[in-house]
Amino acid sequence: MATLAAPSLLDPSIHAARWIADYCGRRQPGDVLCSDIGNPAWAAMLEEIANVTGEELTEARERVQRQAEDIGTGFRIAGEIEERPWPLSPVPLLIDAEEWKGISAGIVQRADLLEHIVADLYGEAKLVEKGLIPAALATGSPFYLRPMAGMEPPGGRHLQFVAFDLGRGPTGEWRVLADHLRGPAGAGYALENRLAISRAFGGMQAKLNIERHAPFFAAFREGIAAACRRAEPRIGLLTPGRYSISYAEQAHLARYLGFLFVEGPDLAALEDKLYVRTIGGLKRIDALWHRIDPRLLDPLALDSHSQIGVPGLIDVMAAGNVVIANAPGAGVPESPAFAAFLPRICARETGRDLIIPNIATWWCGQDRARKAVIEDFDNLLIGPAFGTQPLGLDGMTPRPGAEITGDARKRLFDDMERRPQDYVGQEIVRLSTMPVVTDEGLVARPFTLRVFAARGGDGNWTVMPGGFARIGAEADVRASVMGEGNWSADVAICGDEPVPAVSLLPSTDSIHVRRNPGTLPSRVADNFFWLGRYLERGEALLNIIRVMLGNSIDADAGGALDADTIGRLVGLVIDGGGAKKPANLKRAELIQFARTALESEETHSVRAINRLARGIGKGSRDRLAADFVRLLDAPFPTRGGMLDRAGSLQRRYAALAGLSAEHMGRTAAWRFHDLGRRIERALTMARAVPAFGSPSAGSDDLSTLLDLADSQISYRQRYLTGIARVPVVDLVALDPGNPRSLAYQIERIVEHLRALPVLGDDGMEEAQQTEAIKLNAMISTANATRLSEPVFKNIERRLYSLSDAVARRYFLQGAEPLRSPGMTLA
Incomplete structure (x- = not known):
């Protein structure tokens, strides 16, 4: 009778079992792995990691980090210039599909409630009239934008995309720690985390039946398109620029969703419509998913000091011609102070309690709440009520009251007496832990979960299955101590049924083939x-x-x-x-x-x-x-x-x-890149030839000229009798077959400018084309024996003039007129 072979020490299941046993031997109350130790998903996940990397967990961490860097994932700390690599843990947070159903229901309920509140605040203000929201809480918030009062956003919804931070308590209950409504960040990081984990551990997706992110992003794209007036809308992702702390994430999202990645100066409001300035003229924009402070969106209607907004954007929105997600002013309930009123509003307006409660909060703008905060000061977190730093607090991060002592406590109490509405008190939340890989192996660290919801094409909310976890650097499980966290982790929703291999891309048979690369x-x-x-x-x-x-x-x-x-x-x-x-x-x-x-x-x-x-x-x-x-x-x-x-x-x-x-595809972007190369190389040759190819040039000069033009081999193959001035000058200046010559650069410049779009439809050459054609005629009819320094000086001036003409025609020029003669708006 055959006998079963004993498991090998190299068997991944052996490593996974040992990791779990060692980890749970040092368990903390409420750890997600140890409290769910009977779930085979955790063992299967760790087995997959061991299958790829062996017994060295640090190898798993380095492997995942390399994948994140290859994808280009990065972030920037406020005030820093250089990006930092995105810190990703190789161990995902696993959540059972049944548990996730309850979380999703709570997210949808909360998103609907917040939409109701925002619509009411900028509409009839019935919630204020009923006494459910203090008037000062709304109109006193820096997130309340008065120009938006009475304005119904295009599509009828203020919120299109929302995010929430959740904390899991030691006994497994979930609570909302923060709402993000103005410009929710992080969905791109969730996407990049999943991509990096999938590349590092390719078998994990199918083995654990992990739900995919693609349907969520497809629903969001359909939802924002459905709110637009045109059947095939052009959608942009509006970024503050490359110094934004999450610029890498924004770029990845724009590329993945097929949105035009734009900055404020790219856009222009004209005749109650929004346009993007392109090389082919102004092109219509139907929707913007923005990631900038809403107060900076329009310097005419909102903050007049804004340098990154679009003058007239709010007028275009009021005319119903651009969807802005999320609508300016929708961030009012994002203030920490609002959390004190959400449970009562939900019960009164919907007849139900919050499925996922938020942390207990007291707004000091009310006498009873302020007294309660002062009486229980040492047992609460003390923080800003509206996301701006009050005078009595050092920094924006809430601090435990027990840690505020001496002069700092007196200063805070004095300011709380003067401006109590600037403060909130909140309960101190304790968090569950999850495994993370450090140099010490698998260790327990507290975590929070950011989840996302977006409106689909039918107007209903779709919740991303997962999100991303932020992991604390220390073992202290207080949420206030953890702060923003030092590591991130993928969040995988696992079930018993296989998950269809859904992609954001449509099927090959349904997509309309196009060879135009776009705007x-x-x-x-x-x-x-x-x-x-x-x-x-x-x-x-x-x-x-x-x-x-x-x-x-x-x-x-x-x-x-x-x-x-x-x-x-x-x-x-x-x-x-x-x-x-x-x-x-x-x-x-x-x-x-x-x-x-x-x-x-x-x-x-x-x-x-x-x-x-x-x-x-x-x-x-x-x-x-x-x-x-x-x-x-x-x-x-x-x-x-x-x-x-x-x-x-x-x-x-x-x-x-x-x-x-x-x-690089032969798109207009490549043409501009190559055009820049050709102009710069032509300028280099226009300076080098008169310097080293004058009539008095010696052999060292001519040899140096060939070196600078990378043409030594070409010359030696063509001329066997030695080096001479005229053939050298002809080769590096006038030979159109030499890819380093001046003539070759000019011919390529003419080709590029003929291929790029023109504004007029009269068939006449534009200024930049005329300049290039004249220069090409001058070079193609020249003779090396008659070239002189003044000729090359003239060529250099013409090249600079050509560069200026290209810039005037195609690039942003500050106060340039928005409409040019013969230009068609599309």
């Missing part, structure tokens, strides 16, 4: 144009440095260049702002000069140019491939000598050029 905003075209110019400019400066280093400083490279040739190279660097003039051309001075041009923080060095390109890349990540962004973000090389660092940079530039040439 290109003027700002994006501007960014791609200057990204091309900066990359080409940095490469040109690096090439000069490498020629200087390789031929005059490196002792192993052969004989040094003539002093006059070195002087001309130095002159090119100085003219470009890469470094200041050296005291002399001796070896030590040249080394320092080259080092400054390569890596100085105070000049227009290669490092500085790279920083400019990197900034543009961060602002265009919704349209750039992850590999392209990763190369732009790569740190400046610091190891090895200057030639080694220059070589490393040269390879990076070559990789970027290769990605743009072979991996």
